[in-house]
Amino acid sequence: MQNGSLGFLRNENKRKVLQRIIDEEPTTRVQISKDLSMSKPTVSSLVGELIEEGWIIETGSGEASSSGGRKPVKLRFNAKNAYCIGIDIGGTGVVLGITDLQGELVNLKEFETQKNLGEKLLVEIKTQVDVMLSESGIDKQNILGVGVGVPGITNLETGIVVEAPALKWSNYPARKKIEEILSMPVFIDNDVNVSLLGEKWLGKGRHASNMIYISVGTGIGSGIMLQGNIYRGSNYSAGEIGYMVTDRQFASLYKPTVKGYGFLESVSGGNSIGEHLSNRLEREVTSLEAFELYRKGNADAIEVVTVAIENLSIGIANYVSLFDPEIVILGGGVTQSFDVIQPMINDILNRYTPRSCEIVQSAFGKKAGVIGAVALVLNEHGGLFTTKREG
Structure with missing residues (x-):
């Protein structure tokens, strides 16, 4: 991921072009120009930037076909240009996973909660995240963010868990603590809200x-x-x-x-x-x-x-x-x-x-919280990557 800050989202036209490719892939520059009522030179320039940044890839050669016409170069979203980490902290077990930007699971780990309460919980989370990154060959710089679901009342704005009896947390600054140990942006919410997001994105x-x-x-x-x-x-x-x-x-x-x-x-x-x-x-x-x-x-x-x-x-x-x-x-x-x-x-x-x-x-079984936590991260980026067509 060459643009880890996703600063390109400030360019509204580039965002629209990328969203169109995600929604309608495979598509072409000409089709995007028609769909968005945008000039062909503008579309070509934005597509060029998105290709350079790794967000989209080209398929097809553009060479002449046997019938004499040119085969159009098709554009597809590169869901593996960045990854997300989802962490589902339950009262019994913790499930962690890495997915690409379309929710395809790359790695999954789990461990028992009650044997790892207190600071041990944070240490074990860091250990498992490091193992997943190493096993998957993914650089930390390519992680868009970490989503976390927690079994308790959670202030979405402050990242403070007001009450989570199963974890013995009360007014606990969970987001701050997890950001400190992982050195990545963290987004946190109640675990069932997180699972709900996952079902809305890719589930039932x-x-x-x-x-x-x-x-x-x-x-x-x-x-x-x-x-x-x-x-x-x-x-x-x-x-x-x-x-x-x-x-x-x-x-x-x-x-x-x-x-x-x-x-x-x-x-x-x-x-x-x-x-x-x-x-x-x-x-x-x-x-x-x-x-x-x-x-x-x-x-x-x-x-x-x-x-x-x-x-x-x-x-x-x-x-x-x-x-x-x-x-x-x-x-x-x-x-x-x-x-x-x-x-x-x-x-x-x-x-x-x-x-x-x-x-x-x-639809997900024990993966529900992981998929949902990833959806939580993607929602923080305007929901840009959370569209997936049937097919």
Whole structure:
């Protein structure tokens, strides 16, 4: 990447030409001139600069064909002229990846969160980033930026994580700390907002302007997109569905399974499902095992899982009634059991919402946060690179 600062974006005409190539590739100078009502000499000059800077490449020779006419030189976007790093910090695990500018994954790493709390977390992030860069043969100068998703309320402007119980962070200057260890520009947001961006860019939400992304993992969180924009609320805490109360009688007995967690995630989150069934069976059971026992007909597992998913479904029904989304996307570890979850959710929605809504599983699995974090970086550059055509 010869222009690491992306200063060329200040040239609006050059930006328009590059965006046209990204949207319509392969295309030609003549076609760009027609599409943008821009003179051919101007287009040729801007294309020349973009080729020199490595942002686009030419295909085709331009030589005469057998029929006598010249074959047009086609222009394509060079998605490997720069790269991005995405980091998804979850309560259970951290997933890191490097992608090109169209989201193609180059390298992926992961490590456990709870074994690396405090300053150890930052050290391990730096170690894994250095390993990925080395293994991929990518120079740090070719990294456009680092996107980070965090499981907690995050001030997008200051980069301060207001509260992240799973990480034991309170008013923690996460962006500053991560920038210091990586010496790269860092962009940070709540992890579900980040995953929502990834689904909008390359996932199940590409054609939706109003959608909800809900992550059901250690805790439960959600991202809300209205008219194509993420709704964050007045204190960056919109979408904290984990605090929703879905059962009045149960709420009177409510005790959080994890300090700082809300009612719904203490009933329906992965940790709570495992803990509630463990108490019944008097042995340690994970949420994944709980769903396996459910499928085998274990009575205790059926009761625990049913209560958990019914409460989750009521929360989703409330969202659908309030926001009228085109689609609800579910991600997180608990949704590995989507075959069990989906029918229960659909049943509740059919009974309690004014209209139906499509419920789908995330397109990315554990890569969701990484892809979304990369989309967060690209959005900071005006969304220039976040367009990808079907095909």
